[in-house]
Amino acid sequence: MKPVPLASLAVHFALLSLVAIGGANAVVPDMQRIAVVQEGWMSDHEFADFFALANAAPGPNVLIVSLIGYKIAGIGGALVATIAMCGPSSLLCFTVSGVWDRFQAAGWREQIQRALAPITIGLLGATGYLLSIAADDTAPRIAITIATCVAVLSTRINPLWLFGVAAILGLGGI
C-alpha cells in the first residue's frame, strides 16, 4: 500500500480522537462522512457492516476504526488507525484525570457535565438514525431494527442474543 492512506488514516483518526466527546459512537457519523463520502474508501453498506461487526464482537466498539484501517491498508492500517484513535485522547485523559483528582470538590464540574450530556445524546441518536438509514434497505431489516430497539428498551436481555438471532435469520436467507 502507498504511504498516503496510512498518513491520511492517522491524521483523520487522531483528530476524531480529540473531538469524540461521549465516546467513539459520537463520531461514527464523522467516520462515515470521511470514509464513504470524502475519501471513498468504502460503500455506505460496507461501513454499516463494519459498525455492526465492531459492535457485535467482544470489546470496545472503537474497534470500528481498526476494521476501516484493515480494509484500507491491512494489519498496519489497523494498528495505525487504532493507535491514532486512542492515543491522543488517552494522553489527554491521563493528564486531565491527574488534575481532576486534585480538584475533586469543584462545583463547575456538575454544570459542565449537565450541559454536555444532551449533546452526547443528540449525537448518539443521530448515529442510530444514520445507521438505520444505511442498514434498513428491506422490510425485514426495518423490523429487526425496531425489534432490537424495543427489546433493549423493555427487557434486560443481553443485546448479543438479539445480534445472534439477526445473524441466524440472515444465514437463513431473510
Next chain:
Amino acid sequence: MPWARLMIVEERGWLDEAAFVNLVSLSQLLPGPNIVNLSVMLGRRFAGISGALAALGGLMIAPLTIVLCLGALYQRFGQLPQLNHMFGNVAAAAAGLILATAVKMARPQINRPLSVLIAGVTFAGAAVLRLPVLVIVLAMAPISILLHTRWSK
C-alpha cells in the same frame, strides 16, 4: 460499559458504585472512546503510567485480534449472499441497539426543556444537516454551558 461495571465493581471490587459513576462521567466528558478513557484513568490510579499502559493493552489486544479475524473473514466471504445477509441483519440490529441506548440516556433528561432543545438541535445538525461532529461540538458546547449556567441561576 455494562460489562466493565460488572468486572470493576462486582467481581474485583476495585471501586465502589459511586466512584465508578464518577469515573464514567469523567470518561464521557473527555474526548475519546469512553471505555479506553476509563481504563487509562483506572490504570493510572493503581500504577501511574505503567498501570495506564497495562490497562490499555489488556483492554485492546484480544478484542483487536478477534475483530481483525472477523474483518478478514468479511473481506474474503462478505460477498457470499448468506454472509452478506447475515452482516446486513446484524447491522440493522446494531442500529436498533444504538437508538435504544440514546433513548435510555435521554429518559432522565426528558423533563428538562433546555436539555431536550439542545439534544434536538444537535440531532438535527448531525442527522439532517450532516455537519461534522467537531463543528457541532465546538458550536453547541459553549452555547449549552452558557444556557445551562443562566438557567440554573
